[in-house]
Amino acid sequence: MDIRTPPPQPSKYRIPRPRRDAVPRPALLARTLEQAADARLVLVQAPAGFGKTTLLVQIAAALAATPGGEVVWVSLDAEDNDANRLFATLFGALAALDLPWAVPPASVLAQLQDASPAARTALGLLIDALGARPEARIALVLDDLHHVTDAAALQLLDTLIARAPPELCLYVGSRIAPPLSLARWRAGGELVELGFEDLQFDLDAAQALCRQRGLEAPSDEALQAALARTHGWVAGLHLMLGSARKGASLPSLIGPVAHRHLFDYFAQEVLAELPPPLQQFVLYSSVLPELNPALCQAVTGLGDARAVLEALFGRQLFLSALDDTVPVLRFHDLFRDFLRGELERREPGLAAQLHARAAAAETRAERAVPHWLAAGRWSEALAALRQMADGLLAVGGTHRLERWLEQLPPDWREPHADAALLRGLCAWSRWDWVQARDEFQRSHDAFARQGQERDRLLALGMLGACHNALGDLDQAGEVLATAADAQLPPALQVAFDSLRAWNGVARGDSAAVLAGLAAMADNAALAPEARYPNIVDMSYGHFTGLPGTWPLMERLRRLCQSDRLDVVQVPALDAWLAFWHGEPGPARDALQALLQLQRHLPGDVMLSISALHLRSLHLSVQGHSAEALDSITQVFDTMTPGYSRGWRRTYVHAQARIHWRAEDADGLAALLPELARPRSAREWPVLDTGAALVQGQHALLRGDLAAARPLLAHAVALQRGGRLPAFMGDARFALAACLAGLGEPDAAAAALDEVLAEAVQDEGLGLLLEPPGRLQALWHALAPRLRCPAAAQAQLRRRLAAWQADGAPVDAAPLDDPLSAREREVLALLAEGQSNKLIARALDLSLHTVKRHVANILTKLALDSRTQAAAYWHRR
Structure with a gap:
């Protein structure tokens, strides 16, 4: 499964070839470039046909x-009309600059599904990458x-x-004023700002x-008349000059009927003058957003599409050349727009067939889906969506996928298994496990009926x-039993291996955890495409520290490291293993690397929680x-x-362990009502072990050893059959302390x-x-009675002392600090009261910078x- 951004479409990113009849505008160009030197945005806004693209x-x-x-160029179209898709297109264009990304672009893109604060924070990675080359002017x-x-x-x-x-300076061409912060920048x-007044001829x-x-130039009076009738509209002048060549009369192009007249002109003066084969070629090709030889040949049936395209461009039709070669x-x-209307007028219904030909070619x-939808070929559209879904979801394209699904007719879509699966x-991808469960059940049943x-x-x-996530562990177990006898390929088996490991964590079944992790590693090694999301999105803290998991987690870490696409999540596994070791x-x-990622990518729930x-x-x-x-x-x-529905109490136990380690009886007591209440039928069985543990720990902190003993003994007994995730604690130490006190x-x-x-077997200190x-007092008092070899104990003591003596901070900057290194330098000098001029001199920057x-x-x-x-700055 490819989790990178979609492969670039070179034609979207190529600067169109100048038309041979493009008129140089040296004065306008010079004025624009001079003003742009200090600008964030250059907006070229005018109605269609005023020469925005040419300028x-x-x-x-x-x-x-x-x-x-x-210069980075992007030709936008209707498919770029959502946040994730727009920035996927921008990232594809910017790839040519080879920017120094701190995080892989695919991981940034996965955050950009909406305009949430998390998305705006993630956008900072793009901004930092763009600003990392101060010698360039992009x-x-x-x-x-x-x-x-x-x-x-x-x-x-707008945030960008x-x-x-x-x-960086953005140059935007648009028919309308975009809803950006134009007033503030103005x-x-x-x-x-360049409007139609600036673009008028x-x-x-x-x-x-x-x-x-x-052409032989008409008299100045004739040209002035043409300019008056068209208001300097470039497209109108092109038409009028073409008509004047034949001496035809000209209709007025002013007023509300201007576009109707324009379309008449297209029909009369442009399309009509083409030979019939070329007329059919341009009419049929109008269903294509871009014309290339392969697609034009598929749509028109002409084998010499390349030569026809070159001939069309040579006729100075209303065409832009996105790629010369x-x-x-x-x-x-x-x-x-005119050609599509004319096609429907001449051959009603044919457009659907042409879209189908284009989609098949x-x-x-992702380029075929809109054609299949336009053709009304719902099955083919859904098949294409199924083909691209994994890669699209991996880079945050959820909204785009759902938008396409919504274009399928509801009465056709609802019973369809593939639609339910998607x-x-x-x-x-939104952690909405209830809706996901219902949709997967619907798709499973439909696939079963269809064989x-x-x-x-x-x-x-x-x-x-x-x-499993919702606490329906018996049903999750039934799923595992159903799949146990199936001969599955590795790529499909990994999902069941992951489920087996997670179901083992939920039940406290250490053997199932180890078996699931081992099988997952084996099958993921054979099927790299299965690593996302089954390994990459794991909550590593739930597995790290359980007996026997160390070598398996190390193996999973190496598998992730061997695949550069998963590099964003590898620091989470690195950090957990290094901590527990x-x-x-x-x-x-x-941990510093992990926290830095978390600050940049706060929309990644699993990464933030880890x-x-x-x-x-x-x-x-x-x-x-x-x-x-x-x-x-x-x-x-x-x-x-x-997420909270299934795991909240697990993390309340993590909170309780902090109170326990600090020997804060009151803080632990405040959590007992939530942690000690009976487990619902849908909650994980390990919570029973945790409830007994925290009640026993609280009694121990209060000095009530008699009350603590049965609670902790019960917790140890439960732990043997229902092992807690290691970060929640271990009942055996608390029981040892209680028994020693008694x-x-x-x-x-x-x-x-x-x-x-x-601890010796797994070479880890987490349990200590x-x-x-x-701990120290108990260990010292019981040392003569311990069976653990003295040398192993001494090594554990030395390592633990070094671990606990390390007082280096775990944060290099405040968690909410979104500034780049250069911005922090500027802020530090600003906080000293220095002016912009002094800051510029100190950092060797321009005043504008x-x-x-x-x-x-x-x-x-x-x-x-x-x-x-x-x-x-001073509060920091």
């Missing part, structure tokens, strides 16, 4: 010829932005422009157009995962209980409703011996992260003034 092409050519100038051209109307997409684009580094002198331009087209052309929007599923996957066994098993594996330096470094949870454990070990509790509290804020040293030694034996005062950094700092921190920014 942007000329601007791009001038910028590319400037030393240090880099021009990002977005042509035809009017195709993007999605509010979330435009809000994210507002926070853009000084090295007031700040950071917006250059004057007499000199009209004369130049005649020369470019090889293939070639790839695009009709002007107005011309394409498309090599990329809706289930979309719900799963589609592989698909039935795929739906069954996802259904079992939902049951008790390696202070590597554990701290791994980072914040592990941070709380680090802080607890260092004796910072208040900070540790604050970190674990943030975990609850991070949980989605679906004057039963031999029994206490036996309980402690089990803990030490596991108990209250340090109690400093101003942009200060503006970005205020934007990122949601502050209104330099004074507030200085106060923020």
